Amino acid sequence: MTNTIRLKAFLLTLLLVGLFSMVWHFNVSGAAADHGMDAEYAAMMGAASKGGSSLPGPLDVADTVLAHLASPLNYPGTNQPGLLIHISYSIARVLAGFGLAALVAIPIGFAIGMSPLWNRALNPIIQILKPISPLAWLPLALYTIKDAELSSIFVVFICSVWPMMINTSFGVMSVRREWLNVARTLEVKPLRLALRVILPAAAPTIMTGMRISIGIAWLVIVAAEMLVGGTGIGYFVWNEWNNLEITNIITAILLVGVVGMLLDTALATAARFVAYSD
Amino acid sequence: MTTATGERPTLSIEGISKTFADGNAEPLTVFDDIWFRINQGEFVCLIGHSGCGKTTMLNILAGLDLPSNGSVIAEGTEVTGTSLDRAVVFQSHALLPWMSVATNIAFAVESRWPQWSRQKVWEHAQKYIDMVQLQGHEDRRPSELSGGMKQRVGIARAFAIEPDVLLMDEPFSALDALTRGFLQDELMTICRQQRQTAFMITHDIDEAILLADKIILMTAGPNAWVCEIVENTLPANRTRSDMHRHSNYSPMRNHLLEFLINRSDSRQELRSDGGYDNRHPPLIRPTWVEGQQTIHDQKENDDGKR
Numbered sequence: 001m002t003n004t005i006r007l008k009a010f011l012l013t014l015l016l017v018g019l020f021s022m023v024w025h026f027n028v029s030g031a032a033a034d035h036g037m038d039a040e041y042a043a044m045m046g047a048a049s050k051g052g053s054s055l056p057g058p059l060d061v062a063d064t065v066l067a068h069l070a071s072p073l074n075y076p077g078t079n080q081p082g083l084l085i086h087i088s089y090s091i092a093r094v095l096a097g098f099g100l101a102a103l104v105a106i107p108i109g110f111a112i113g114m115s116p117l118w119n120r121a122l123n124p125i126i127q128i129l130k131p132i133s134p135l136a137w138l139p140l141a142l143y144t145i146k147d148a149e150l151s152s153i154f155v156v157f158i159c160s161v162w163p164m165m166i167n168t169s170f171g172v173m174s175v176r177r178e179w180l181n182v183a184r185t186l187e188v189k190p191l192r193l194a195l196r197v198i199l200p201a202a203a204p205t206i207m208t209g210m211r212i213s214i215g216i217a218w219l220v221i222v223a224a225e226m227l228v229g230g231t232g233i234g235y236f237v238w239n240e241w242n243n244l245e246i247t248n249i250i251t252a253i254l255l256v257g258v259v260g261m262l263l264d265t266a267l268a269t270a271a272r273f274v275a276y277s278d
Numbered sequence: 279m280t281t282a283t284g285e286r287p288t289l290s291i292e293g294i295s296k297t298f299a300d301g302n303a304e305p306l307t308v309f310d311d312i313w314f315r316i317n318q319g320e321f322v323c324l325i326g327h328s329g330c331g332k333t334t335m336l337n338i339l340a341g342l343d344l345p346s347n348g349s350v351i352a353e354g355t356e357v358t359g360t361s362l363d364r365a366v367v368f369q370s371h372a373l374l375p376w377m378s379v380a381t382n383i384a385f386a387v388e389s390r391w392p393q394w395s396r397q398k399v400w401e402h403a404q405k406y407i408d409m410v411q412l413q414g415h416e417d418r419r420p421s422e423l424s425g426g427m428k429q430r431v432g433i434a435r436a437f438a439i440e441p442d443v444l445l446m447d448e449p450f451s452a453l454d455a456l457t458r459g460f461l462q463d464e465l466m467t468i469c470r471q472q473r474q475t476a477f478m479i480t481h482d483i484d485e486a487i488l489l490a491d492k493i494i495l496m497t498a499g500p501n502a503w504v505c506e507i508v509e510n511t512l513p514a515n516r517t518r519s520d521m522h523r524h525s526n527y528s529p530m531r532n533h534l535l536e537f538l539i540n541r542s543d544s545r546q547e548l549r550s551d552g553g554y555d556n557r558h559p560p561l562i563r564p565t566w567v568e569g570q571q572t573i574h575d576q577k578e579n580d581d582g583k584r
Contacts, residue, residue: 178372181342184360186389186439196385200376276376277421 021058028057056247064247065254081231087255089231093149094217094263097156101213104157105164106206110194112165113172113202126162134159134220138227152224152232159220160213167209171202203274211267218260286354287315288443288475289339289364293348293556296334308334309502311348313557314494316443319473323486325534326496327542332479333369336447339477340366353442362390365436367446371428373420373435380416383407383435390439406434409468426457433465437472444469446478450485462488463518483534487527488518493534498542505541506560508533525566533564 056064067076072084112119134155141151175198183197225234233252240248294312299305308331316322326332337343339350341360350357352364373382383403388394394402407416410430420428429449436444449465450458466489469476480486486493493508511526521527554560 178368178370179374181366182368182372182374184342185340185362185364185366186386187360187362188389192389197374200374203376274376276419278375 025057025059028055054246056250060247061250061254064251068251083233083236083252083255086231086233086236086252087259090221090225090233091259091263093153093225093232094156094214094221097153097221098160098210098214098217100153101157101161101217102164102210105161105209105213106168109165109168109206109209110172110198112169114198119169119173126165130162130166132158134216135223135227138224142228148228148230152221152228155224156217156221160217163212163216164206164209167212168202168206171205171209172198174205175201200274200276204271204276207267207271207274211264211271214263214267215260218256218263222256287317287351288320288353289316289477290351291315291339291348292351294335294338294345294350295347296331296338296343297346307346307501308499309496311556312504313559314504314507316475316477319475320491321469321474321476321478321489322492322494323478323480323490324494324496325480325483325486325538326502327481327498327538330496330499330502332496333447336366336445336477336479340364340445342366362439363442365439365441365444367429367432367436367444367449369447369449369451371420371425371432373428373431375420378417378419379412379423379431380404380407382420382431383438386435386439403438406438409437410434410464424457425453426461429453429461430464433461433468437468437474442475444474444476446476448479448481451481458482458485459518465489466518481538483531483538486534487512487530488516488521495534495537495542503556504559505537506562509561509563511563511565526564529564529566533562 068083070076071082073082074080075082108122112122137158138151138155141154142148145151145154179197179201180193183193188197221232222234222237225232226238229235229238233256237249237252240246240252291312291314295307295310297305297307312335314322324332324335334343338345339357341357341364344358352361357364374385377385380400380403383406384399387399387402391399391402404416407413410433412427412430412434415423415427420431423431429452432449436446450461453461462485468474469489476489478485478489487510491510491514493510495505495508496502497505508530511530512521512524516524
């Protein structure tokens with residue numbers, strides 16, 4: 001039953017992607033009529049001179065994707081860093097910023113969840129800091145840290161810290177009273193209570209916060225790298241925009257999507273390990 | 279302070295009352311000036327309607343809550359917080375859902391004896407898993423167990439820490455009648471074997487008659503009080519299947535039923551009536567008297583005449 005639905009859904013997905021590609025293909029490969037341009041000018045204008053679109057079609061993109069797959073470490077035909085290098089930089093920055101954010105957010109979230117005093121004291125600060133676009137921090141980070149690499153990590157950190165902190169405190173606050181009462185009747189010491197009762201009880205909520213955070217972090221890193229430059233998939237996209245290499249931009253966009261999905265899937269899998277049903 | 283007669287009680291409840299003052303609202307006194315004792319090896323049941331503060335009472339005995347007045351004395355010292363000497367079986371079983379059956383029990387064992395080796399902890403836990411006949415289910419999560427099995431784990435966890443007294447808050451009320459019967463039998467067997475001191479809150483009269491040596495009758499709240507203490511007059515070796523044949527069964531059951539239906543309102547004049555002493559509520563021993571007809575018997579005779 002579920003298997004047939006899965007199969008049908010898969011076929012439907014293929015159909016939708018196929019349809020989209022066909023519409024795309026036929027829209028960009030217009031009639032190859034000669035407008036009587038000067039030959040040199042026509043060469044400069046490329047496809048547009050023939051009445052077609054300047055956008056590459058799906059087949060052009062497929063060619064580029066294959067070229068990048070064939071040479072992941074080097075930009076095809078050059079000795080410049082390839083897509084794999086760029087995306088690895090981006091992933092490393094996201095993981096570093098995200099990891100630091102988890103180290104800070106989970107203990108603070110715990111404290112907020114455990115103590116009404118800390119909850120009230122920190123709440124206004126969080127509410128003000130949370131809605132700030134992480135990119136707004138970038139100039140300040142560049143000015144104070146004076147390091148592009150660390151600044152982009154800081155931007156990832158500052159955007160992923162809030163959802164994790166808020167979800168952790170919410171998870172800790174909503175630990176069922178009866179579980180705490182069990183721990184009290186067993187005279188469980190505070191550290192053991194935190195690690196064996198409250199943390200596992202709140203873990204599913206914390207994991208949800210982590211999933212939200214990594215999603216935001218992945219959105220932000222592309223923009224941050226466009227501004228910071230040097231390496232990373234965001235820089236790659238901006239560089240290819242300057243080169244007007246649209247197929248490379250589309251290839252990079254697809255790659256960003258795939259990696260984002262993989263990051264989310266990884267955390268979803270981790271979430272399944274800490275899930276429990278009552 | 280204590281009404282010392284003979285042995286020292288495991289738990290002595292001395293004049294406790296509980297008042298909830300919630301902001302502007304009129305303070306609500308749930309129960310007032312309650313005195314009773316739970317002696318070593320005794321099984322005490324508390325019966326009363328909902329609203330007379332039964333769960334609050336149990337929480338105070340467990341140390342999860344504090345009385346507004348009076349005190350609870352456990353083995354000579356005043357209860358000011360929870361203790362591993364007083365284990366609680368919660369109404370909702372309260373198992374930790376991310377732990378397996380064995381880990382739930384081992385967690386309690388480790389809390390009791392932190393210095394024990396891992397192996398010793400698990401052997402001890404296994405002993406109590408076997409006791410409640412959950413062999414083969416050790417690695418299951420609570421969500422994979424039936425309601426009755428969950429409550430067995432709750433009971434095993436409470437017994438596993440070898441407490442001085444076991445406190446139970448309507449432990450079987452969420453179970454179907456058949457499962458409840460099995461678990462009552464099991465609990466009775468274990469308590470008799472281990473000579474476990476126990477205190478149970480219930481609203482099931484037959485459960486109280488089967489399990490309890492002493493039944494405390496609380497009037498309806500607010501301002502609930504101990505109306506009387508009923509001593510179980512059935513023989514100690516009674517079982518669920520034969521206790522109703524005993525001549526004292528009907529008087530016991532009728533007395534309790536009569537109380538719950540007709541006498542449980544919290545009339546203060548009854549209490550202030552000269553004969554009543556808060557510290558020594560009347561002790562009743564319902565027995566069968568030759569020639570005395572219970573209401574139940576009368577009805578049967580009437581039916582017979584038709």
